[in-house]
Amino acid sequence: xxxxxxxxxxxxxxxxxxxxxxxxxxxxxxxxxxxxxxxxxxxxxxxxxxxxxxxxxxxxxxxxxxxxxxxxxxxxxxxxxxxxxxxxxxxxxxxxxxxxxxxxxxxxxxxxxxxxxxxxxxxxxxxxxxxxxxxxxxxxxxxxxxxxxxxxxxxxxxxxxxxxxxxxxxxxxxxxxxxxxxxxxxxxxxxxxxxxxxxxxxxxxxxxxxxxxxxxxxxxxxxxxxxxxxxxxxxxxxxxxxxxxxxxxxxxxxxxxxxxxxxxxxxxxxxxxxxxxxxxxxxxxxxxxxxxxxxxxx
Amino acid sequence: xxxxxxxxxxxxxxxxxxxxxxxxxxxxxxxxxxxxxxxxxxxxxxxxxxxxxxxxxxxxxxxxxxxxxxxxxxxxxxxxxxxxxxxxxxxxxxxxxxxxxxxxxxxxxxxxxxxxxxxxxxxxxxxxxxxxxxxxxxxxxxxxxxxxxxxxxxxxxxxxxxxxxxxxxxxxxxxxxxxxxxxxxxxxxxxxxxxxxxxxxxxxxxxxxxxxxxxxxxxxxxxxxxxxxxxxxxxxxxxx
Numbered sequence: 284x285x286x287x288x289x290x291x292x293x294x295x296x297x298x299x300x301x302x303x304x305x306x307x308x309x310x311x312x313x314x315x316x317x318x319x320x321x322x323x324x325x326x327x328x329x330x331x332x333x334x335x336x337x338x339x340x341x342x343x344x345x346x347x348x349x350x351x352x353x354x355x356x357x358x359x360x361x362x363x364x365x366x367x368x369x370x371x372x373x374x375x376x377x378x379x380x381x382x383x384x385x386x387x388x389x390x391x392x393x394x395x396x397x398x399x400x401x402x403x404x405x406x407x408x409x410x411x412x413x414x415x416x417x418x419x420x421x422x423x424x425x426x427x428x429x430x431x432x433x434x435x436x437x438x439x440x441x442x443x444x445x446x447x448x449x450x451x452x453x454x455x456x457x458x459x460x461x462x463x464x465x466x467x468x469x470x471x472x473x474x475x476x477x478x479x480x481x482x483x484x485x486x487x488x489x490x491x492x493x494x495x496x497x498x499x500x501x502x503x504x505x506x507x508x509x510x511x512x513x514x515x516x517x518x519x520x521x522x523x524x525x526x527x528x529x530x531x532x533x534x535x536x537x538x539x540x541x542x543x544x545x546x547x548x549x550x551x552x553x554x555x556x557x558x559x560x561x562x563x564x565x566x567x568x569x570x571x572x573x574x575x576x577x578x579x580x581x
Numbered sequence: 582x583x584x585x586x587x588x589x590x591x592x593x594x595x596x597x598x599x600x601x602x603x604x605x606x607x608x609x610x611x612x613x614x615x616x617x618x619x620x621x622x623x624x625x626x627x628x629x630x631x632x633x634x635x636x637x638x639x640x641x642x643x644x645x646x647x648x649x650x651x652x653x654x655x656x657x658x659x660x661x662x663x664x665x666x667x668x669x670x671x672x673x674x675x676x677x678x679x680x681x682x683x684x685x686x687x688x689x690x691x692x693x694x695x696x697x698x699x700x701x702x703x704x705x706x707x708x709x710x711x712x713x714x715x716x717x718x719x720x721x722x723x724x725x726x727x728x729x730x731x732x733x734x735x736x737x738x739x740x741x742x743x744x745x746x747x748x749x750x751x752x753x754x755x756x757x758x759x760x761x762x763x764x765x766x767x768x769x770x771x772x773x774x775x776x777x778x779x780x781x782x783x784x785x786x787x788x789x790x791x792x793x794x795x796x797x798x799x800x801x802x803x804x805x806x807x808x809x810x811x812x813x814x815x816x817x818x819x820x821x
């Protein structure tokens with residue numbers, strides 16, 4: 284946090300912060316569904332980080348003799364139309380999924396947060412201008428704008444992420460503004476104002492920390508949506524391009540064999556489902572702990 | 582005079598929150614504003630601090646016009662303690678940080694030592710600076726809020742119902758603390774309360790307000806002797 288500006292003894296302060304964190308972890312651990320969500324998300328992170336060690340085959344190497352083979356000891360989840368191991372492609376695909384989610388979150392949440400907080404704290408015409416811009420972006424159909432954007436810039440993972448960002452930030456701006464409107468009139472902000480604190484200090488050190496919890500909750504929920512949108516773009520061929528093992532693209536190629544070799548499309552579909560569910564469960568648990576409207580005053 | 586208010590009127594949109602209030606407070610004096618909720622007492626304090634914009638009349642605090650004085654200059658002359666100690670501390674920062682922040686903003690040296698001194702002054706142990714507000718009781722929080730208000734060594738403290746959110750036994754502690762601080766630091770107080778007993782304990786003079794307008798100004802002796810001219814004040818006195 285901003286503690287670099289204040290000369291409090293580091294260790295005692297860190298101990299106090301650690302204690303807060305431990306209390307939070309303890310309360311989080313009481314929610315079993317939240318723990319399931321956390322486990323799924325951690326599993327995803329683990330797969331992405333250690334993909335080369337977890338995977339059993341090369342995700343790009345075709346083995347034409349094993350074309351469309353059923354799940355077996357050799358191919359745990361079967362093989363696709365080029366004889367590539369679906370399990371290994373899933374594992375490597377988690378990297379692409381995380382990459383897209385990461386890119387979108389890292390770009391959209393800070394933009395939305397900043398616009399919302401400035402808008403809510405400063406008010407007046409700044410608020411009016413920022414919020415009308417937000418309204419315009421909110422009015423555009425999400426997938427349609429992403430489609431148009433990708434069509435214009437060409438398909439690819441980064442372009443897909445950019446396209447999703449374009450429509451993902453306005454909800455953050457709305458959320459942060461609503462929080463900022465409450466916080467800016469609070470007594471603790473008034474106290475900083477009375478001490479001569481600048482608007483910059485108020486926004487960065489006092490309003491933003493109070494908006495962060497809602498934004499983090501929203502972010503977790505959004506990750507599920509982003510995975511689905513990215514998979515959708517991959518499915519219609521505007522996201523990751525072959526031979527990248529993106530889950531949506533994998534479903535798309537498996538579509539042709541869905542009646543005879545169901546596993547080619549179903550397994551990546553199940554992966555998308557489980558990961559989205561994981562993020563949703565995690566988000567739900569975080570909201571129970573962090574949402575200022577659910578949390579009682581302490 | 583430390584504080585001089587003349588014909589102060591404050592409006593919020595079409596409604597008038599304060600109408601033609603005038604009073605003055607001498608240096609070292611404790612002045613009370615009393616009245617039921619919605620009578621405009623807190624609004625007067627917030628207007629003196631420059632938290633309201635739509636006002637007319639004159640305000641002078643130590644010969645400064647709050648509307649024309651740079652915020653940091655004013656901050657070292659007058660500070661305010663808010664009513665609800667549960668809402669006046671930032672929930673995400675340890676209290677040492679919150680007491681120190683006004684000093685950091687105003688580039689005061691030896692912040693750390695002064696934070697410890699302030700904690701000592703308000704009667705909390707020094708290791709409390711590493712606690713979060715939710716680890717403190719209401720009375721302790723209000724002490725912290727007082728320490729934060731004193732961080733810039735102001736000459737005037739505006740107290741907006743400083744004890745109304747606390748239970749009775751803690752109220753007395755906080756009031757005694759305030760009285761001690763006023764003596765030791767030679768502070769001037771303006772205290773807002775709906776409780777005549779608190780006002781009579783704390784203030785040498787007081788102004789009764791009703792429906793946004795001042796009713797009358799009394800001394801503590803008049804109050805205690807029941808020497809009250811206005812009917813509303815008498816009603817208030819009888820009720821307490």
